[in-house]
Amino acid sequence: MAGELRRVAFLLWPGTHPGAVMPALSVLRSANRMAETELYQADCFTLNEQPLLSPEGWQLPARVLPQQLRGYARLWLVADPANLPDILSTGLTQQCRNLAREGVVLGGLEGGIFPLAMTGLMDDHRCAVHWRLIDEFRERFPSVIAGNELFENDRGRLTSSGGQATLDLFLSILAEEQDQDLAALVAEDLIVERLRDGSEKQRVPLRNRLGSTHPKLTQAVILMESNIEEPLTTDEIARHVCVSRRQLERIFKQYLNSVPSQYYLELRLNRARQMLLQTSKSIIQIGLSCGFSSGPHFSSAYRNCFGITPREDRNQRRAQQAVDTSAKVEN
Numbered sequence: 001m002a003g004e005l006r007r008v009a010f011l012l013w014p015g016t017h018p019g020a021v022m023p024a025l026s027v028l029r030s031a032n033r034m035a036e037t038e039l040y041q042a043d044c045f046t047l048n049e050q051p052l053l054s055p056e057g058w059q060l061p062a063r064v065l066p067q068q069l070r071g072y073a074r075l076w077l078v079a080d081p082a083n084l085p086d087i088l089s090t091g092l093t094q095q096c097r098n099l100a101r102e103g104v105v106l107g108g109l110e111g112g113i114f115p116l117a118m119t120g121l122m123d124d125h126r127c128a129v130h131w132r133l134i135d136e137f138r139e140r141f142p143s144v145i146a147g148n149e150l151f152e153n154d155r156g157r158l159t160s161s162g163g164q165a166t167l168d169l170f171l172s173i174l175a176e177e178q179d180q181d182l183a184a185l186v187a188e189d190l191i192v193e194r195l196r197d198g199s200e201k202q203r204v205p206l207r208n209r210l211g212s213t214h215p216k217l218t219q220a221v222i223l224m225e226s227n228i229e230e231p232l233t234t235d236e237i238a239r240h241v242c243v244s245r246r247q248l249e250r251i252f253k254q255y256l257n258s259v260p261s262q263y264y265l266e267l268r269l270n271r272a273r274q275m276l277l278q279t280s281k282s283i284i285q286i287g288l289s290c291g292f293s294s295g296p297h298f299s300s301a302y303r304n305c306f307g308i309t310p311r312e313d314r315n316q317r318r319a320q321q322a323v324d325t326s327a328k329v330e331n
Contacts, residue, residue, distance in 0.1 A: 006177070007041045009072045011065055013115065015083030018052050018060035020110050023163070024076070027170035027186060031178070034185045039178065043072075047092075067095070074158075075104055079111035081133055081162075088118040096121060100156070110162035117141040127159040128152045131202050151198040161202055168196045200274070216241050217251050224264045228271055231291040234260045269305045272298070276310055277317050283310045 008028065010021050021044065028040040044062035046052060052060040069075065075096070079085060096119045100106055108116035113127055114137065123143040128151045138146050151160040151169035158173070160166040171192070175183035187195055219241040223232060232240075237260060238248040252260050272290040275281060281289075287298030287310075302310045 005038055005041060006073045007043070007071055008074050008076070009069060010042065010044045010076045010078055010109075012044060012046055012052055012060075012062065013077075013079040013083060013085055013112070014047060014050060016052065016078055016080040016111075018054050018058065020078050020080065020162070020166075021060070021076075023167035024109065024170050026190060027167060027174060030186045030189045031174055031182060034189060035178070035182060065092075067091070069095070069099065069104075072099075072104060074107060075099055076107045076109055076158075077112035077116045078109045079115060081111045081130065084111050084114045084133075085118070088115055093119050105156050105158060107158035107160075109160050109166050113137065113159050114140070116157070116159070117144050122157060125157045126152045126154040127157065128161045128165070128198070129159070130161045148202045149198055150196055150200050150202060153198060165196075165202070167192065169198065171195055172198060197277075199277075214251060214255055216243055216248070217255055220248060220251075220260065221263075221267075224267055228268055229289050229291055231264060231268065265301065266305060268292075269302060272302065272310070273306065273313070276314050283314070286310070 010024070012018070012021065025042055028042050031040060032038050044052070044060055045065040046062045047065060049064060052062050054060075096106060096116075100121055106116060106119075106121060108114075108122075108127070110130065111133065113122070113129055114133075116122055117127070117137070117140070122141065124145070126145045126147060128149045129137045129146045131148050134146055134148055137144070148161070150165040151172070152158070153169075153172070158169065160169040167190070171183050171187055172195070174186060175195070183195065220237050223237055223240055234248065235245055238245045241248070243251070249259055252258055252263060256263055258266075268290045272286050272292075275286045275289070276283070279286075283298070284295045287295055290298070292298035292301065299309050299311075302308075302313075306313065308316075
């Protein structure tokens, strides 16, 4: 119900930088200010008596987590990627499970997804994990569906990959719990250029995404990403990076198991899909802006890649949004 006070708890692991919760606290503070009423109350807790002190010397007021946490709508677990917990006490594990049974929504921010997964409450749930941590996470928790999205909201489990994605997640929560207008006001207050959807992928550095440090490959992909609307030919790309066409094709085959033209096409189609699901531009406009000469050409390439036409994909997303909105109104 919009307008009611919601109490939110943050549990910070020892060694966590207080700045990890700042994006979340900034959204809640701004929401109260923009609404001119107290919509949210945020409390920070720790596991011991040690203060939450940053290397820079500033301290976040917090108190030790009580054995019985009452009256909170959400509990967020927060941990620093450099200080991930190895074990979880039986008492804390049981407390988290009890809270989940009572209907408290549990979440993990940055490295906080690790202790949340250690409770067993993330099994068979989707979660967002920072790209630097995802391999370690998948190895430790094979029963959890880890992805490199910005954030996830899956059946009472909320997770953020950290940093700016935490701000995106809390703006999304604000839009759901209050309304889109307030979320937009808070975004403007925090000078956020746009509201990002959780399904967007993390922007992994190019070298990490390619799995290679080959300079010619990096240069070629940067050229492709910079020329979406008017695609370059493979010969033009090869000329720009000062290799022959055959050399360029061998590099793509060796490092990406693809040919330059196919990689380029998939890059443009992924950009088109992002625009299709996040903007109101027409399908023809999107196709042209992603380098396709006509609507049928774009539709055929899109269907071959994703198994669905652009129009069907957009209609399915809108239908799901309508269902979600209807469910929210009924609740």
